[in-house]
Amino acid sequence: xxxxxxxxxxxxxxGALTMLVGLAQAxxxxxxxxxxxxxLAQTVEVEHRRIDLLLERGDVAGAIGLLExxxxxxxxxxxxxxxxxxxxxxxxxxxxxRLRLDYPDxxxxxDDELLQIVAEGLGDEYRDIDTNPFTARLVALRGEIxxxxxxxxxxxxxxxxxxxxxRTLLERELGSGP
Amino acid sequence: xxxxxxxxxxxxxxxxxxxxxxxxxxxxxxxxDGGSGSVEPELAIARLLxxxxxxxxxGDESASRIWTDIDRVLRPVxxxxxxxxxxxxxxxxxxxxxxxxxVVIARPDPKRDPRGDVASSADLLEQQFDLLAPKARAEVSxxxxxxxxxxxxxxxxxxxxxxxxxxxxxx
Numbered sequence: 289x290x291x292x293x294x295x296x297x298x299x300x301x302x303g304a305l306t307m308l309v310g311l312a313q314a315x316x317x318x319x320x321x322x323x324x325x326x327x328l329a330q331t332v333e334v335e336h337r338r339i340d341l342l343l344e345r346g347d348v349a350g351a352i353g354l355l356e357x358x359x360x361x362x363x364x365x366x367x368x369x370x371x372x373x374x375x376x377x378x379x380x381x382x383x384x385x386r387l388r389l390d391y392p393d394x395x396x397x398x399d400d401e402l403l404q405i406v407a408e409g410l411g412d413e414y415r416d417i418d419t420n421p422f423t424a425r426l427v428a429l430r431g432e433i434x435x436x437x438x439x440x441x442x443x444x445x446x447x448x449x450x451x452x453x454x455r456t457l458l459e460r461e462l463g464s465g466p
Numbered sequence: 467x468x469x470x471x472x473x474x475x476x477x478x479x480x481x482x483x484x485x486x487x488x489x490x491x492x493x494x495x496x497x498x499d500g501g502s503g504s505v506e507p508e509l510a511i512a513r514l515l516x517x518x519x520x521x522x523x524x525g526d527e528s529a530s531r532i533w534t535d536i537d538r539v540l541r542p543v544x545x546x547x548x549x550x551x552x553x554x555x556x557x558x559x560x561x562x563x564x565x566x567x568x569v570v571i572a573r574p575d576p577k578r579d580p581r582g583d584v585a586s587s588a589d590l591l592e593q594q595f596d597l598l599a600p601k602a603r604a605e606v607s608x609x610x611x612x613x614x615x616x617x618x619x620x621x622x623x624x625x626x627x628x629x630x631x632x633x634x635x636x637x
Contacts, residue, residue, distance in 0.1 A: 322613040329610035372609050375602070382595075421598035428591035435588070447587040454594040461598075 325369040332358070332376045339383065348387060349394045355384035359405070371417040378422035381409025385429045389436075399437050406430045424453035483512040484519065 335358050342351040358380050364373035385406055388397060397405075406426060414423050431446030482488060489509065496505065524532070545551055 323617050326610055326614045326617055329606065333607075372606055375606060379603075421595050421602045425591065425595040425599075428588060428595070431591075432588050444587075447591065450591050451587070454591065454598065457598050458594070461601075 321364065321368045324364055325373055328364055328369060328373060328376060331361075332380060335380075336383075348391050352384065352387050352391070352395055355380060355387065359384060359409075366411075366413050366417065371420075374411065374413065374417050375420050375422050377409060377411075378414070378420070378426045381405065382422055382425040382429060385409075385426070385433075389429065389432055399433050402433050403430065403437075406433065419453050419456045421454065421457060424450045424457070427453065484516050 335354060339351045339354055342348075342354065363377045366374050369376075385402060388394075388402060388405075406429060410423070410426055410430070414427075417423065427446050428450035431443045431450065434440070434443035434446055489512075492505065492509075496503075
């Protein structure tokens with residue numbers, strides 16, 4: 289009798305864990321619109337290559353303009369495109385904000401506007417998605433903008449958050465090494 | 467009239483009880499009168515009064531010593547010898563030394579950006595991104611490729627089903 293209760297309890301526990309893991313990975317593994325995700329990924333990849341070429345030619349303004357166009361396109365939500373869609377968005381926004389911080393004289397934007405761009409790129413669900421370097425970079429860039437605004441406490445908080453993400457990623461790297 | 471003037475004998479014989487010869491003259495006069503009666507109690511009072519009346523003269527050495535004592539009491543003590551200074555001075559020196567140590571040891575490097583820690587964090591994060599991004603991009607590509615393959619499969623299946631229906635319905 290006692291053994292049966294224990295078996296049932298273990299089964300419940302296993303089922304609950306499986307469900308939790310499944311739900312946590314649902315966005316990543318099963319985007320509701322895989323076709324849109326493929327189209328988005330192709331677009332982003334092509335645009336990244338174009339931006340690389342523009343930067344190689346020294347056309348920073350062109351690269352920023354292209355990233356702004358990319359930014360304004362409709363982005364897939366996490367439900368539509370899974371975690372990958374959000375990572376792609378974070379990558380594009382991160383590149384845009386990096387260039388804007390490195391070249392503040394080109395099409396200048398106020399720091400508050402940059403913060404808005406970062407918030408728009410991160411969205412509300414960035415803490416829920418699987419840890420990745422693009423999100424970490426965008427969080428770190430938010431820290432840099434806070435720093436420019438002399439909001440050092442906020443900056444340190446953002447850096448801590450980004451460092452935590454990168455620490456997780458580095459641990460994964462070390463764990464998956466040969 | 468000073469004490470010395472009082473003690474000074476008058477010219478022409480002892481003038482009063484203060485004179486050393488006055489008592490001898492008194493006793494001589496009593497013996498000459500027949501020695502009747504006693505004046506000893508009166509003489510004792512006279513000696514007491516003479517003693518009380520006589521001012522003690524101080525020698526130069528004694529006066530100098532007394533004045534030295536008085537001077538020592540009255541003269542203000544220099545500030546560096548006062549008690550509060552003996553306490554306050556070491557405390558002040560210790561405080562100054564501590565302040566100097568703190569300033570010297572904890573002095574911010576003028577070449578260093580006061581927000582250097584924050585800035586170095588940004589640099590470190592960017593370096594980490596450069597390290598991690600290529601693999602993450604490859605991972606994204608793999609995921610998208612898998613989705614693309616699945617999509618292709620679905621499209622082929624749809625096309626085959628559509629084509630089969632068309633061919634099947636053709637005459």
